[in-house]
Amino acid sequence: MKAPYLIFVVLVSTHINSVLADNTTINSLLQSYAAKGATEVNAEQGQYLWQKTYPANGEFSQRSCASCHTEKLTAPGKHVKTNKPIEPMAPSVNSQRLTDQKKIEKWFKRNCKWTMGRECTAQEKADFLVYLYK
Amino acid sequence: MKNTLAISAVIFTVGFVTIPVVWSDDDDHWEGMEEYKHQSTGVAAVTNTVYREECGSCHMAYSPGLLPANSWMKMMSGLENHFGDNAELDAGTEKSITDLLLANSADRSDYRRARKFSRSIQLNDTPLRISETPYFRHEHDEIPNRMVTGNPEVKSFSHCNACHTRAEQGSFNEHDIRIPGYGRWDD
Numbered sequence: 001m002k003a004p005y006l007i008f009v010v011l012v013s014t015h016i017n018s019v020l021a022d023n024t025t026i027n028s029l030l031q032s033y034a035a036k037g038a039t040e041v042n043a044e045q046g047q048y049l050w051q052k053t054y055p056a057n058g059e060f061s062q063r064s065c066a067s068c069h070t071e072k073l074t075a076p077g078k079h080v081k082t083n084k085p086i087e088p089m090a091p092s093v094n095s096q097r098l099t100d101q102k103k104i105e106k107w108f109k110r111n112c113k114w115t116m117g118r119e120c121t122a123q124e125k126a127d128f129l130v131y132l133y134k
Numbered sequence: 135m136k137n138t139l140a141i142s143a144v145i146f147t148v149g150f151v152t153i154p155v156v157w158s159d160d161d162d163h164w165e166g167m168e169e170y171k172h173q174s175t176g177v178a179a180v181t182n183t184v185y186r187e188e189c190g191s192c193h194m195a196y197s198p199g200l201l202p203a204n205s206w207m208k209m210m211s212g213l214e215n216h217f218g219d220n221a222e223l224d225a226g227t228e229k230s231i232t233d234l235l236l237a238n239s240a241d242r243s244d245y246r247r248a249r250k251f252s253r254s255i256q257l258n259d260t261p262l263r264i265s266e267t268p269y270f271r272h273e274h275d276e277i278p279n280r281m282v283t284g285n286p287e288v289k290s291f292s293h294c295n296a297c298h299t300r301a302e303q304g305s306f307n308e309h310d311i312r313i314p315g316y317g318r319w320d321d
Contacts, residue, residue, distance in 0.1 A: 059218050081219065082193040083293060106224075113220040 025101055026133055029125075036122035046131025049124055054116045063115045073132060089132055098133055165250065177248045179304035182234055188227060192219065194295050197304055198238035199248030200264045206235035208260050217262075247306065265291040277319070287314035 030041060051071055053064045060067065060080060068086055069077040074093045077086035091097045098104060108128075112120035120128070177199035180186060186195045198206065210232045213221045223231065236242070240252035254269035261267050265274075274282075274291060282288045287296065294301040297319070300310040311319040 079192050081217075083289060083296070084191075084193055110220040110222060113214075113222075 023098070023133065025099055025104075026129055029101055029104065029129060033122040033126040033129075038121075038123040038126040041126045041130045043127070043131040043134050046127035046129070049127060050131060056115075056117060065111070065115060067115070091133060098129070104129075176304045176306065177245050177251075178238055178243060179302070184227065185231055185234055188223060188231060189221075192221070193292070194302060196264060196294070197248070198235045199240050199243040199245050199304075200251055201239065201261070201267070202241040202252050202255060203236045203239040204260045205262060206232070206239055209262055210235065245304075263292070281313050281316055285313070285315060 030038070050065045050069075053062045055061060056063050067080045069089055073090040074088050076088050078084070079086060087096070088094045089097055091099075108120055108125055112118065112124075177197040180190070180195045180197055189195050201209075209216075210228060213223060213228070240248045240255075243249060243252075251264075251267055251269045254272070255261060255267055264270055270291075282291055282297075289296075294306075297311050297313045298306050299312050300307070308319065313319055
């Protein structure tokens, strides 16, 4: 059982290294998601999940990442409830983005729970990450 | 002539006595006898960087002096449902923020306005919303809804800094109020 697992990690790593070799934070997170079951990374799937709306009870019955961040990653967003401005998500216009693993995991946890009503899977996080990074 | 003088004296006296009453802020019933280090109309500004980052990302980093310790304890024990949002923290960060809130809470602050918040709250009451404290309600009771909840640029009484331009610096002075779409507010 151990051998196929190792091969799988190597395959994903190869793919990651070819795309994101210049970013150690993202590489390291993607490796950890691979170890938790992410099979491949797909930015288009990340975009689909980002724009998809999820039904919720109570205030804001249709939620999506774009509710606060907008669908344009290079544009600033606004907290849907408090109106507080949110800096753009794209590292190309906001160099602070995706540089701190702890911070990335913190917001995945909070925002997946609010938006989707549950924590994101390792696969979903991997897809979000490459979508945001690209 | 004598009558005119007498009438003038009456008008003068009445004016002198009534004008300050008409223009006073009328919030003295929560004033205590204590002397405070900070007599100003403000509350302590938030300078702690962890607090600003963790609590100020989604909303204004409210001064700990706006709610008493009991309220902050209750708030920090329910961050997974924080007014409908998820605001969970790791255990270490949660502890350090709780400590900061308790040490500077309204009932322990040496800012005069913070103590008014504290004094307005019944002992057995634990409000989670600053805007539901009696002192807050009293201070905002003359403001029409159209300027706040009906105002798309304000939306809610929770957004202090939408109108109190120096709220983030801990100042709630009337001279700093600018209501979007309406301008200055004179009480």
